[in-house]
Amino acid sequence: VRDEHLAAVLRGEEFLLFDGAMGTQLQARGLAAGELPELLCLTNPAEIREVHASYVSAGAEVVTTNTFGANAAKLGDAASVEHVFSAAVACAREAGARYVAADLGPTGQLLEPMGPLPFDDAYDLFAEQVRAADAAGADLFVIETMTDLAEAKAALLAVRENSDLPAFVTMTFGEDGRTFLGTTPEAAAVTLSSLGADAVGINCGLGPAAVAPLVKRMLPWASCPVMAQANAGLPHVVDGVTTYDVGPEEYAAAVADMLDAGVTVFGGCCGTTPEHISRERELLTGRMPAARHVHDSFAVSSAQAICSLDYGQVGVIGERINPTGKRLMKEALRSGDHDYVMNMAIEQGRAGAQILDVNAGLPEIDERAVMCQLVSELQGVSTLPLQIDAADPAVIEAAVRSYPGKALVNSTNGKAQTMADVLPIVKHYGCAVVGLTLDEDGIPATAEGRLAVARKIVRECEQLGIPRHDVVIDCLTMAASTDQTQPKAILDAIRLVKQELPGVRTVLGVSNVSFGLPFRPLVNGTFLAAAFSAGLDLAIINPCLTRMMDVVDSWRVLSGEDESAQYFVANYAERSDRSPAQALPVEKA
């Protein structure tokens, strides 16, 4: 990090002010931007420098390089990425910028599966830009105007894997509160801040008054500073010229609102001018960042939406996309009939699953390829976050790398080798992780033994910087028919883990408890209610079994999670047991 001020900014303790629009200013100077405005760094460096300098004069600390589209695919033969970044950083630096932010815009192509560009190719385009900017002496990166969370993730990974500089990431939202590809502010905040973004936020697309409520939705879900660079209103065309109507005063009013809510990094996007930045500078002067509450909820995310659990809430992980013991699923995976798998996803989502387990562990298939394919295809049919369920660290890494969200990884355990293999992947990709309470000595028989393994896993996670709310301990259900002391040991273990390791969450696949018994859903349902009572947070179940969701839904009434029982009343008002007890004939004393 360049200096102490920037370090304080990254800790959320001080403000940072970016610059405003480049395009509007070039237009004002009578320069036509053309197809590749980035080439102006090479062809008209003085004009670019002057625009930068006007923002520096207005009070901007950060100057954003004129490199929005400066990737190899767009530049083609017109210029090399290195040359453009080198010139662009120089322009910014020479304009007197305190910090030079290397600007990374979208690749300009849709990523797979929506479009033709493989994730890895997008990554390569960004990585080339990152190396060029880093070599040119930029102070930080700003990844901006992203509408595809996968692409934002590719860019952020490119920065983190090719540079030590901070990365600020902003996405662009529409009036419906989603990006063009459907990402919510919460999903963006959870995914990108977990992945290691140094700031997340919103730029472009909307005026400041429309950006404010969306950026406020990011605030509780971002573990890093939150930023806003709104446009000066929505664009409209006057006499063939695109214009923006929100003047500095009106713009500042919305910024003041965001400032009060806890946003700490500002600037401007399309239509903003040095006057806007100057007005923002006045607002920031003499103020301290507002206090802000960041949830320590467990949270994972798909590209579209998060699944979060506050303490005391419970969640359902759908268990059905897993070939273990499931003949039809095995056949579907073997034959490549992914319709069957997609149907399982849809069905489980309708039944109440909030996270989908995905396991492609069959010895006769290419687990890594099939897992990645399923993860990709599932984006098309379900907005639920995924639990990547695999034993092989290579499979896990391949799946979570391109997954456009924050995945739950299942699993690590207390074995030193497993932790060394899996936890660095979890940390690098900003995942949550399931830790099984088993180690080199097997599964401890007692609650205390399981707690000891859980402690070991949590300690290792914390040393790697994985926060407790991303650690989910699985106390491992054993069949009551094999060892009848186990169900109570498991319940006690859940209670102990929640009590002794505050902040850590728990997960349990309950159905194994009834192995070998009749009427298994009844036993499983009773065990599930008992486990919720003991502090279970996440249940891995088949949500299509009525008896299991019955327990979940009624527990949520009892726990207060289903406020005023609104969901329960709406969905259970018509239901009752079909066979009420019949009165027996009277027998005389």
Added chain:
Amino acid sequence: VRDEHLAAVLRGEEFLLFDGAMGTQLQARGLAAGELPELLCLTNPAEIREVHASYVSAGAEVVTTNTFGANAAKLGDAASVEHVFSAAVACAREAGARYVAADLGPTGQLLEPMGPLPFDDAYDLFAEQVRAADAAGADLFVIETMTDLAEAKAALLAVRENSDLPAFVTMTFGEDGRTFLGTTPEAAAVTLSSLGADAVGINCGLGPAAVAPLVKRMLPWASCPVMAQANAGLPHVVDGVTTYDVGPEEYAAAVADMLDAGVTVFGGCCGTTPEHISRERELLTGRMPAARHVHDSFAVSSAQAICSLDYGQVGVIGERINPTGKRLMKEALRSGDHDYVMNMAIEQGRAGAQILDVNAGLPEIDERAVMCQLVSELQGVSTLPLQIDAADPAVIEAAVRSYPGKALVNSTNGKAQTMADVLPIVKHYGCAVVGLTLDEDGIPATAEGRLAVARKIVRECEQLGIPRHDVVIDCLTMAASTDQTQPKAILDAIRLVKQELPGVRTVLGVSNVSFGLPFRPLVNGTFLAAAFSAGLDLAIINPCLTRMMDVVDSWRVLSGEDESAQYFVANYAERSDRSPAQALPVEKA
């Protein structure tokens, strides 16, 4: 208590040896006992003295007065109770007895509802004997050859309420292991030792080898010393003379067995002789009482059988004999249609209830009279122990006084006045008691507040000598629809009570939790499983609702109480959910 040795006997630290048969010895002396052998104390005191003296010489410490049938109903105009006891105690004393035990046999009439004798009349007959014996200078009472637990209870209450002397109580069992009226050794031990017997045991009926296994069944359930006075085998008639075949050696072998098991008070019944007593004396000399384990399980009892719960086991209290909110039950109680009530008892027992709640609280009926009538009539249709459920201490006392077993009293609470009214009754009649966690300030909203009230109740109980395992705390279910924080507060309260007041049990009427919600059995079942997980011991439910017993039965598999799931497998093998989830049609991605 007469002296330090007898005090040590009552603490179970030393042995006590009674005498043997009177009848056999009189017969040997050529004395015909006649219809009223007790009159011999008046007519032939010297012979009686000689028999007594022969036992004293043989080593008996206790001489039993010749007053087995000496009650006013049997004696009629032949003699007064006072005269007979005065003469009988004198005979024993003059024979050199260390301790004179005033003998109280059965009244000779069947008690209501089996026979004509009201409980209070039986009590009065015994009370007259007790006062006479006490005035005559007896050292202790032995209530013996009882086959009706109600009659034994009347006799024991008569001793405790009319004398300060110790009371030893023995019942007579058949080869089926039950008394003539069906009482098991466990029921006798639980009921009589709770009621304050100083020793309980078995006399008459069987030879020592048959008595041994039955008296061993009493040992874990009697909080006082256990005694055995077997016959010298089963009687048979040889040449018109009743004879007994078990000689002193054979008799002593069984005594040695009982001695090893922890029985500390011996003697002999029909057919035993000074030789038998002498042989027992030899066995006891130089030995110390064997260590014995007395359960601290929660246990209540009907006349027939106990309901006991070890730690970790759960029990079901049938809630249906209660007019609150039940139109048909109200009508039945108003109209005196007790068939309806009896049917409820039978039905609940079949469905799995282990204790029956009985509540007759309707303003328009004589609650006390109806309660006593129901308690009496229920003996005819159900062997389940009762929970006497009333607010009025007078109703509680009337019901538990004549109840032939150890009742659970519902309820006291943390109010000083209620504890002062109810707990002395609980202590006097040896009941278990439900303590509601409410006091002068109402029902505390928090788990900690409820625990504080529970502490107050337990402290008051302990000061009165009511042991913790007879105290059952009800953390009071509130409707989730009224205050959605309550279900968790209740579960936490159960957990806290079990943790902070070890030994105390918990009870809960669960169904109120779902008041105002749809599909109440589902909510109740989930809450019940959660409560078991939190440590609930006794559930007050409608056992005829399948969903409730489903939870109980499956929880017992999970807790290990249903060993090897034998009951569950036998009863649930044919059951399953009738509507398995249907696969939804495949939708393409």
